[in-house]
Amino acid sequence: MEPKYKRILLKVSGEALAGDKKTGLDFDIITDICKSIKKCVDVGVQVAVVVGGGNFWRGRSSGAMDRTRADHIGMIATAMNALALADVLESLGCVVRVQTAITMQQVAEPYIRNKAVNHLQKGRVVIFGCGTGNPFFSTDTAASLRAVEIQTDIFFKATLVDGVYDKDPHKFADAKKYDTLTFSQVLSEQLGVMDSTAATMCRDNKMNMLVFDLSHPDNIYDAVMGENIGTIIYGE
Numbered sequence: 313m314e315p316k317y318k319r320i321l322l323k324v325s326g327e328a329l330a331g332d333k334k335t336g337l338d339f340d341i342i343t344d345i346c347k348s349i350k351k352c353v354d355v356g357v358q359v360a361v362v363v364g365g366g367n368f369w370r371g372r373s374s375g376a377m378d379r380t381r382a383d384h385i386g387m388i389a390t391a392m393n394a395l396a397l398a399d400v401l402e403s404l405g406c407v408v409r410v411q412t413a414i415t416m417q418q419v420a421e422p423y424i425r426n427k428a429v430n431h432l433q434k435g436r437v438v439i440f441g442c443g444t445g446n447p448f449f450s451t452d453t454a455a456s457l458r459a460v461e462i463q464t465d466i467f468f469k470a471t472l473v474d475g476v477y478d479k480d481p482h483k484f485a486d487a488k489k490y491d492t493l494t495f496s497q498v499l500s501e502q503l504g505v506m507d508s509t510a511a512t513m514c515r516d517n518k519m520n521m522l523v524f525d526l527s528h529p530d531n532i533y534d535a536v537m538g539e540n541i542g543t544i545i546y547g548e
Contacts, residue, residue, distance in 0.1 A: 316538035365389030383447035394441035413445030475543035
């Protein structure tokens with residue numbers, strides 16, 4: 313069976329890497345995620361990953377701290393997560409490159425678009441850390457930007473819910489799940505699946521996105537193979 317997508321961008325939240333602990337790193341969870349990524353690589357899919365940093369730090373909830381500095385701390389948190397993912401993937405036999413939008417040459421390559429694409433074409437997993445390298449931009453926006461830059465077939469947003477709902481399914485029993493949406497609907501209905509900058513980036517560049525539940529890590533592989541999971545959002 314052939315995979316549906318040849319090149320994907322996978323966004324993994326920092327919270328997902330923490331598991332039930334909510335903070336730090338749960339290596340059992342990370343290993344399950346990485347095993348699913350490796351299955352994708354083994355069937356010839358080119359995988360790029362953007363990772364968040366919320367398991368260590370969230371700039372927007374840092375209180376009185378200067379927002380720019382708080383966001384810089386958050387970017388460093390994503391670099392720690394990127395290195396953790398890289399370590400587990402390498403232990404499973406994947407060849408990995410970490411690229412960061414803030415230069416830290418002793419531990420990672422600087423982000424260079426053409427170099428990233430070259431790594432992907434050689435079957436290496438590329439993990440992008442430090443968001444866009446700029447404050448006031450979320451890692452969702454970074455993921456949207458990288459997906460467009462490296463011309464992925466689709467943007468996978470792995471979350472802790474099984475798709476997009478019209479309201480919070482954890483709070484409202486009558487919440488309705490969408491099978492498909494457009495980014496214009498996401499923006500006009502303020503659905504909150506991602507920030508408006510990220511949604512606009514996808515909409516304006518016709519980048520489709522699949523939102524699915526990462527509490528079942530094999531969903532990454534299943535989505536790559538075209539299984540009907542989650543909610544797909546179309547870039548018009």
